[in-house]
Amino acid sequence: xxxxxxxxxxxxxxxxxxxxxxxxxxxxxxxxxxxxxxxxxxxxxxxxxxxxxxxxxxxxxxxxxxxxxxxxxxxxxxxxxxxxxxxxxxxxxxxxxxxxxxxxxxxxxxxxxxxxxxxxxxxxxxxxxxxxxxxxxxxxxxxxxxxxxxxxxxxxxxxxxxxxxxxxxxxxxxxxxxxxxxxxxxxxxxxxxxxxxxxxxxxxxxxxxxxxxxxxxxxxxxxxxxxxxxxxxxxxxxxxxxxxxxxxxxxxxxxxxxxxxxxxxxxxxxxxxxxxxxxxxxxxxxxxxxxxxxxxxxxxxxxxxxxxxxxxxxxxxxxxxxxxxxxxxxxxxxxxxxxxxxxxxxxxxxxxxxxxxxxxxxxxxxxxxxxxxxxxxxxxxxxxxxxxxxxxxxxxxxxxxxxxxxxxxxxxxxxxxxxxxxxxxxxxxxxxxxxxxxxxxxxxxxxxxxxxxxxxxxxxxxxxxx
Amino acid sequence: xxxxxxxxxxxxxxxxxxxxxxxxxxxxxxxxxxxxxxxxxxxxxxxxxxxxxxxxxxxxxxxxxxxxxxxxxxxxxxxxxxxxxxxxxxxxxxxxxxxxxxxxxxxxxxxxxxxxxxxxxxxxxxxxxxxxxxxxxxxxxxxxxxxxxxxxxxxxxxxxxxxxxxxxxxxxxxxxxxxxxxxxxxxxxxxxxxxxxxxxxxxxxxxxxxxxxxxxxxxxxxxxxxxxxxxxxxxxxxxxxxxxxx
Numbered sequence: 001x002x003x004x005x006x007x008x009x010x011x012x013x014x015x016x017x018x019x020x021x022x023x024x025x026x027x028x029x030x031x032x033x034x035x036x037x038x039x040x041x042x043x044x045x046x047x048x049x050x051x052x053x054x055x056x057x058x059x060x061x062x063x064x065x066x067x068x069x070x071x072x073x074x075x076x077x078x079x080x081x082x083x084x085x086x087x088x089x090x091x092x093x094x095x096x097x098x099x100x101x102x103x104x105x106x107x108x109x110x111x112x113x114x115x116x117x118x119x120x121x122x123x124x125x126x127x128x129x130x131x132x133x134x135x136x137x138x139x140x141x142x143x144x145x146x147x148x149x150x151x152x153x154x155x156x157x158x159x160x161x162x163x164x165x166x167x168x169x170x171x172x173x174x175x176x177x178x179x180x181x182x183x184x185x186x187x188x189x190x191x192x193x194x195x196x197x198x199x200x201x202x203x204x205x206x207x208x209x210x211x212x213x214x215x216x217x218x219x220x221x222x223x224x225x226x227x228x229x230x231x232x233x234x235x236x237x238x239x240x241x242x243x244x245x246x247x248x249x250x251x252x253x254x255x256x257x258x259x260x261x262x263x264x265x266x267x268x269x270x271x272x273x274x275x276x277x278x279x280x281x282x283x284x285x286x287x288x289x290x291x292x293x294x295x296x297x298x299x300x301x302x303x304x305x306x307x308x309x310x311x312x313x314x315x316x317x318x319x320x321x322x323x324x325x326x327x328x329x330x331x332x333x334x335x336x337x338x339x340x341x342x343x344x345x346x347x348x349x350x351x352x353x354x355x356x357x358x359x360x361x362x363x364x365x366x367x368x369x370x371x372x373x374x375x376x377x378x379x380x381x382x383x384x385x386x387x388x389x390x391x392x393x394x395x396x397x398x399x400x401x402x403x404x405x406x407x408x409x410x411x412x413x414x415x416x417x418x419x420x421x422x423x424x425x426x427x428x429x430x431x432x433x434x435x436x437x438x439x440x441x442x443x444x445x446x447x448x449x450x451x452x453x454x455x456x457x458x459x460x461x462x463x464x465x466x
Numbered sequence: 467x468x469x470x471x472x473x474x475x476x477x478x479x480x481x482x483x484x485x486x487x488x489x490x491x492x493x494x495x496x497x498x499x500x501x502x503x504x505x506x507x508x509x510x511x512x513x514x515x516x517x518x519x520x521x522x523x524x525x526x527x528x529x530x531x532x533x534x535x536x537x538x539x540x541x542x543x544x545x546x547x548x549x550x551x552x553x554x555x556x557x558x559x560x561x562x563x564x565x566x567x568x569x570x571x572x573x574x575x576x577x578x579x580x581x582x583x584x585x586x587x588x589x590x591x592x593x594x595x596x597x598x599x600x601x602x603x604x605x606x607x608x609x610x611x612x613x614x615x616x617x618x619x620x621x622x623x624x625x626x627x628x629x630x631x632x633x634x635x636x637x638x639x640x641x642x643x644x645x646x647x648x649x650x651x652x653x654x655x656x657x658x659x660x661x662x663x664x665x666x667x668x669x670x671x672x673x674x675x676x677x678x679x680x681x682x683x684x685x686x687x688x689x690x691x692x693x694x695x696x697x698x699x700x701x702x703x704x705x706x707x708x709x710x711x712x
Contacts, residue, residue: 134483142483142529205479211535213479213511371597372613374659377488403697407663410693411491 008038027087031094058130070107071311078104115153173208191242241296327463330440362398470503486526488660517550527561561658585623599635606667612657
C-alpha cells in the first residue's frame with residue numbers, strides 16, 4: 001500500500017473512532033473521508049482480502065441476504081469484512097474494510113448503481129443479483145438504466161461471475177447481455193409450481209429481447225416465476241441451484257436446495273448436489289429467493305451447508321427487518337417496505353396472520369427514501385379493504401407524507417387516522433386497537449427507509465425486543 | 467336518471483411508470499361516490515383503441531421504449547382521437563403522455579412525430595427537471611401540487627393556454643413559468659403519476675366536462691374532500707414556506 005492509501009486509511013480509522021466516541025453511526029463517513037484522500041483506496045484494500053469477495057445487489061432483500069451470507073462465511077471459520085448495516089455505496093463498502101490487516105472474505109452489499117464503481121475496485125468472485133424492481137425512479141431512473149449500469153459493471157470486472165435469480169426476467173435480461181460479453185453466469189430459482197400469488201405484475205410483463213408479452217407457467221410474486229416469451233427464445237434459463245418442497249407459513253420458510261453436481265460444481269463445499277433442507281423463522285416467498293441466493297453463494301465460497309443453517313438459526317440482526325417487539329403488552333412487528341413490490345409482499349405476509357390486527361403505514365420522502373412517493377398508488381392496498389370492512393384491520397397513516405398515505409387509504413376504502421410515532425398510532429387507534437376481549441391487537445409497523453430507523457429507535461427505547 | 471361514464475385508459479400495461487393508476491382510481495371513486503357508474507376500459511397492447519363512445523380518455527407516462535410503442539399505435543388512430551377531442555371529449559395526458567399531444571418530441575437523438583392534438587412541441591434540455599411542483603390554475607380552486615421528472619422542454623404555440631403558472635418547481639421548460647396545456651377539454655401536464663388524488667379540483671373539472679358533453683349539464687354533487695385538501699395544503703405549505711429540502 002502506498003503512502004497516499006495508508007494516510008487515507010489512517011484518516012478513515014480515526015474518523016471511525018471519533019464517531020464511535022460520539023455515539024454516532026460510523027457506516028458511511030469514515031469511507032467518505034478516506035476516499036476523499038485516496039479515491040482508489042478500495043482497490044488497495046481489496047488486495048488484502050485473502051480468499052475472495054462476493055458482492056450482493058438487487059432492489060429488495062440485499063441487506064438480509066448479505067448479512068446471512070456473511071454470517072455463514074464466519075460460521076465456517078473465516079474472517080469477513082461486511083457492510084452489515086446496509087451502507088451500500090462506495091463510502092459504505094470502504095468503511096467496512098478499514099480495520100484489520102486483512103480478511104479472508106469480503107461480503108459486500110452494493111446499491112445497483114454503485115456496482116459500476118464497486119466491481120472494478122473489488123473484482124469480486126461473484127456478483128449475486130437477486131431481483132430488479134421499480135424503486136426510487138427520481139434517483140435511479142428507469143429500470144433500463146439500472147440494467148445498463150449492471151452490464152457495464154460486469155464488463156469492467158471480467159473475472160467476476162454472475163449468480164443470478166433465473167426467475168426474474170429483468171435480472172435475466174442483465175445476465176443475457178453480460179453472458180454475451182463473456183461473463184460466466186450461474187442461475188438459481190424455484191423448481192416447482194407455486195400457487196397463484198394475489199399480487200399483480202407491476203413491471204416487466206414484456207420480453208426483454210423482442211417486447212412480446214411474457215407467458216408464465218407459474219408465478220411466485222411480482223414478475224418472478226417460470227417465464228417464457230411466446231415469440232422468441234427469451235425464457236427462464238437452466239437453474240444450477242434449485243429450491244423445492246417449499247413451505248411458506250406465518251412462522252417462516254423452509255425448502256430443499258438441489259445444487260449442480262459433478263463437473264458443474266467445482267469449488268463448492270460438498271461438490272454440490274444436495275438436497276439440503278434450509279429452515280428460517282422469518283419471511284415469506286421473497287425470503288426463499290434471498291436465502292437460496294445466499295446459500296448458493298455460500299456453497300460457491302466453500303461454506304459447508306450445516307454452517308449456513310447454523311448461521312440462520314441464530315439470525316437476529318436487529319436491523320428493523322421483521323423485528324418483533326412488545327410495547328405495553330402489545331405485539332409490534334416492524335418491517336421495511338420501501339417500494340411497491342416490498343409493500344405488496346408485506347401485505348401478503350400480514351394477511352397470512354388471521355388474527356384481527358392493526359397496521360401503521362409510514363412513508364417519509366427524505367433523499368434516501370426517494371423524494372417521489374407516487375409509487376404508493378402502485379401498491380395493492382385494495383387487498384386490505386375486505387378485512388378492514390369486516391372490522392379485522394385498522395390502519396393508521398404515518399411519516400412525513402402521512403396525509404398522502406391517508407388519501408391513498410381513503411381511495412382503497414379505508415379510513416386511516418394520522419399519527420407521527422408508534423405510540424401516537426396506538427393512541428389514534430383508540431378502541432379499534434383492542435380486540436373483543438380487551439386485549440391489545442398486534443400492530444404491523446411497515447416503514448420505508450428513513451422512517452424505519454425512527455420507528456426502530458422508538459421501539460428499542462420504549463418496547464421490549466422479542 | 468342514472469348516469470354513467472366510460473373511461474378509456476390507454477395502454478396501462480405500457481404506461482404505468484409512476485402510479486398512474488391512481489388517476490383512474492380517483493375518477494372511478496369520485497363518480498361512484500356520486501352514484502354515477504364508471505365503466506373503465508383498459509386498452510391492452512394488442513387492442514385497437516376506439517374513442518367513439520368514450521367520455522374520458524387517459525394517457526399516462528412510460529419509459530422511452532414503451533412510449534414509442536404507444537405513440538406508433540396512437541398515430542394509426544390519430545384521426546379518430548382528433549375527432550373525439552374536437553367534439554369536446556375529455557382527455558387527460560400526464561408526463562410522457564403530455565408530450566405525445568404535440569407535433570413532435572425528442573427521444574435520444576431522434577425527433578418523433580406526435581399526435582398534433584395541441585399546438586405544442588417538445589425538445590430536450592439539460593438537466594432533467596425533477597422535484598415537487600405547485601402551480602396555480604383556473605381549473606382548480608386549490609393550487610395543483612405533485613411531482614415532475616422530465617428531460618423534455620415543452621413549448622406551447624401562440625394560441626395555447628397553459629394549465630397553470632408555476633408557483634414552485636419547473637413546469638414546461640423551467641423558464642417560462644408555464645406548466646402544462648389546457649385546450650377545449652384537453653389537459654396535459656408534467657405533474658406525473660397520481661395527479662388527481664390530491665387535486666380533486668382537477669378530477670372534478672375533467673368529470674364535469676365529460677358529464678356536460680354526455681348529458682348537457684354536469685350537476686356535480688360536492689364531496690367531502692377534507693383528507694384530499696389537507697394533503698394538498700400540507701404539501702403546498704411545505705413548498706411555499708421553503709421547507710422543501712433538496
